[in-house]
Amino acid sequence: MARPDYIICLECETEVKDFSWRIGQIHRAKCEACGNDDPDTFSLPEDFEAAVDEAQDEDEDEDEYQDYGDDDEDEGDE
Ligand SMILES: [Zn+2]
Numbered sequence: 163m164a165r166p167d168y169i170i171c172l173e174c175e176t177e178v179k180d181f182s183w184r185i186g187q188i189h190r191a192k193c194e195a196c197g198n199d200d201p202d203t204f205s206l207p208e209d210f211e212a213a214v215d216e217a218q219d220e221d222e223d224e225d226e227y228q229d230y231g232d233d234d235e236d237e238g239d240e
Contacts, residue, residue: 170210173198177207 165183170176171193181191181204188201198204205213 166206166208169204169206171196171198172203172205175210178204 168177168179169181169188169191171178171191174193174196176193176195178191178193180194181201182189188204188206190199191201191204192199193204
C-alpha cells in the first residue's frame with residue numbers, strides 16, 4: 163500500500179500531513195490540532211470516508227419529520 167497524502171486524527175478528525183509511513187502502516191504521527199501522537203488513533207482517509215458514508219445513510223428519512231403543532235401549549239393553565 164502506498165503512502166497516503168494525509169491521515170485523519172481520530173481524536174479531533176483533523177487531516178494530518180506530518181507523519182511517517184512504514185510499509186503499509188502509520189509509523190509515527192503528530193496532530194498539531196490536539197497534540198495526539200499515538201499512531202493507533204489515526205486513520206487512513208479511505209478507511210475514514212468509508213465509515214462516514216455508512217453513518218450518512220441514516221439521514222434519508224428527514225422528510226418524515228412531523229410538526230405536531232402547539233395545541234397543548236395554548237390552554238392558559240394558571
Ligand atoms: Zn487531533
